């Protein structure tokens with residue numbers, strides 16, 4: 001903490017964009033968990049021995065130079081315009097210089113803001129552990145995401161469906177600006193000068209290459225469309241469902257942001273809905289790519305006062321339609337261990353996904369086992385085959401796959417090694433988070449820290465942790481995650 005400056009470029013935009021206000025900390029806080037790799041990123045040593053850090057990351061104190069603020073944004077929630085929202089329980093504190101550029105530090109759960117609406121400004125231990133582990137698991141997988149530095153907790157009661165206890169997560173990202181920030185200044189505040197100021201700030205700070213373009217705002221829209229396409233392709237490839245893809249939960253930098261009722265696929269079901277509150281299945285796994293495109297249209301609407309011509313905006317969005325399928329296909333080729341591109345690859349990929357969906361084979365285990373596939377004549381590939389109910393259908397696909405691999409002279413051992421670097425062995429399945437949460441609620445945080453360590457290296461075998469890579473237990477099906485957090 002010492003010697004850091006905490007500049008805050010966002011605060012320099014002026015109070016049209018936020019409200020400066022103190023945090024409401026946690027009474028008598030304690031450490032719950034911390035991420036060594038995130039701490040390393042922001043240049044902090046183990047904070048857990050330091051009382052001052054405990055107070056800062058619980059919202060009880062500011063380090064010298066910090067400026068606490070909550071930003072205003074709007075957004076579309078479940079396809080409907082929701083009007084003004086804003087940081088209802090998030091406080092931006094300032095930036096820290098890192099090898100990856102300046103990183104914003106933000107507390108989630110440190111009390112009420114003018115944007116809290118009906119909320120209490122708090123976050124419960126349960127959802128904080130999910131956000132912490134989710135962010136760090138995604139970082140381990142190489143998926144763009146906001147990071148989580150630590151969680152602090154307190155006995156402070158917080159009412160949700162039942163009475164739980166309060167916690168604060170410290171999040172870290174280059175920026176927490178969302179699509180909804182832009183929508184706000186167009187539809188709610190109707191303040192085009194502020195919209196322009198925000199867009200100019202985002203371009204200068206995060207998309208400087210747009211400055212050289214004849215139309216920088218169109219360039220921004222196109223760049224965000226490309227980033228979002230790559231993000232969602234990444235989600236699909238690791239079987240991640242966000243759960244609440246509202247436009248206020250979409251990062252302008254193409255990061256995974258706001259971990260609520262997210263989930264990783266267990267048995268493969270393209271229609272899987274991870275958010276128990278999403279009755280229409282709007283944010284089902286297979287719908288995520290289209291929803292992201294819908295959200296980009298909302299961003300385009302938000303930027304329209306700067307772009308002028310709707311047709312130009314529509315054209316900039318077109319990039320998503322090529323960037324997304326290209327990114328996904330490239331990721332799926334890697335998942336299958338294909339080193340070259342062939343016309344028929346899409347059929348081969350679709351064929352496997354269709355078999356997996358029909359037999360509800362486990363998403364992560366299927367791809368991990370596929371690495372052991374043998375192209376030797378007569379090979380049964382039993383460990384993979386056993387995942388399917390319709391064995392003949394699998395055999396037909398396997399023959400096609402073997403022929404495709406032979407056509408590029410694929411060497412089994414080399415391919416296996418490549419595949420194991422893109423098909424994770426360890427993902428944050430709901431039941432794993434649930435075990436860590438239950439133990440933490442009983443006062444034992446060791447499992448949260450242990451699980452974090454496993455998830456930091458999701459592609460490594462880690463035989464001593466093999467149980468974390470197993471099929472979900474029967475009881476996992478009864479876990480319900482909703483927006484309640």
Ligand code: AMP
Nearest residue numbers: 085086087088089116119120121122258
């Ligand atoms: P979410 O869908 O969880 O990202 O939240 C949507 C909006 O509700 C955001 O503006 C949040 O800041 C706000 N919000 C959610 N939970 C709370 C809470 N407990 N207290 C205050 N605001 C909240």
Ligand code: MG
Nearest residue numbers: 248249257258
């Ligand atoms: Mg949100």
